[in-house]
Amino acid sequence: MLTNQNFVKVFFLETHVERISNLQDIKKAELDRETGLFLYEDMTLGRRFEDKCAEMYYRGKMFGFVHLYNGQEAISTGVIGAMKKKHDWFCSTYRDHVHALSAGVPSFEVMSELFGKATGCSKGRGGSMHLFSREHHLLGGYAFIGEGIPVALGAAFSSKYQKEVAGNSNSDAVTAAFFGDGTCNNGQFFECLNMAQLWKLPIIFVVENNKWAIGMAHDRATSNPEIWRKASAFGMHGEEVDGMDVLAVRGAAQRAIERARAGEGPTQGRILSSLLYFILFFFFLMYLVSFLFPLIRFPAPSPGLSLLRNA
Numbered sequence: 001m002l003t004n005q006n007f008v009k010v011f012f013l014e015t016h017v018e019r020i021s022n023l024q025d026i027k028k029a030e031l032d033r034e035t036g037l038f039l040y041e042d043m044t045l046g047r048r049f050e051d052k053c054a055e056m057y058y059r060g061k062m063f064g065f066v067h068l069y070n071g072q073e074a075i076s077t078g079v080i081g082a083m084k085k086k087h088d089w090f091c092s093t094y095r096d097h098v099h100a101l102s103a104g105v106p107s108f109e110v111m112s113e114l115f116g117k118a119t120g121c122s123k124g125r126g127g128s129m130h131l132f133s134r135e136h137h138l139l140g141g142y143a144f145i146g147e148g149i150p151v152a153l154g155a156a157f158s159s160k161y162q163k164e165v166a167g168n169s170n171s172d173a174v175t176a177a178f179f180g181d182g183t184c185n186n187g188q189f190f191e192c193l194n195m196a197q198l199w200k201l202p203i204i205f206v207v208e209n210n211k212w213a214i215g216m217a218h219d220r221a222t223s224n225p226e227i228w229r230k231a232s233a234f235g236m237h238g239e240e241v242d243g244m245d246v247l248a249v250r251g252a253a254q255r256a257i258e259r260a261r262a263g264e265g266p267t268q269g270r271i272l273s274s275l276l277y278f279i280l281f282f283f284f285l286m287y288l289v290s291f292l293f294p295l296i297r298f299p300a301p302s303p304g305l306s307l308l309r310n311a
Contacts, residue, residue, distance in 0.1 A: 026252065046073040076178075082254050088176070091152035096141030099138070113126055113131060239256070240271075
């Protein structure tokens with residue numbers, strides 16, 4: 001018997017397998033035991049942290065918008081874990097909790113921020129979508145899609161300027177800009193790709209493609225769903241990676257970082273992922289609507305509306 005829970009699992013697995021079946025063979029990162037444990041610990045921290053956020057939010061202890069990252073931990077760990085903390089720069093989205101944790105922001109400060117406490121990384125004034133930490137080179141989360149890409153571009157430009165103009169030979173920082181597939185139809189995305197390639201800026205554009213821009217399916221919103229191919233229009237290297245495989249993500253990140261530090265310019269990576277909580281919530285919402293809709297008593301239409309309808 002196919003229960004709702006089993007249906008969610010089958011839908012999730014079959015969709016993911018279908019999406020990664022056409023991926024080319026990608027060289028994965030090699031790692032020792034210590035690094036492997038670090039990656040596992042970082043992903044586990046991200047998952048447990050988001051689970052606790054969900055619990056607190058559903059219990060009414062956390063207010064405002066809370067966008068969870070469950071199911072995408074391998075992306076944050078794979079990319080940020082391959083970079084130099086407190087040296088390289090990171091720019092997030094409104095789904096920024098786990099990015100902050102991977103960048104080294106203490107979990108206590110992140111959770112305090114979600115509760116609006118002064119001990120939070122943004123002094124309790126940012127909330128879920130606006131985490132920031134200069135100490136850990138986290139350039140913030142942003143409520144509107146695409147907002148963080150120009151900021152990340154500025155950080156990358158600063159690194160290049162300090163090295164080539166100011167003569168600082170130690171300025172080899174690389175910036176990672178995280179954003180979703182829905183952002184890739186915005187003008188800022190294309191403008192920043194053009195400028196980054198024109199000036200050979202040390203930046204990595206990380207597209208966390210979970211196939212959904214809020215409630216809009218990716219294939220319905222773009223003329224070319226293969227986002228990584230858009231990099232070729234600017235002469236930029238693009239790569240597609242399985243976002244559920246932390247070693248594949250780490251390997252792609254290492255190659256992009258190496259190119260950036262060598263002065264070869266930016267890389268755009270399209271990382272396929274799945275938002276577990278979105279799928280579960282979607283089916284829960286469908287069940288809730290189907291259960292409550294027959295019980296709703298709609299008010300009678302006003303005379304004005306009746307006249308308009310008859311007209």
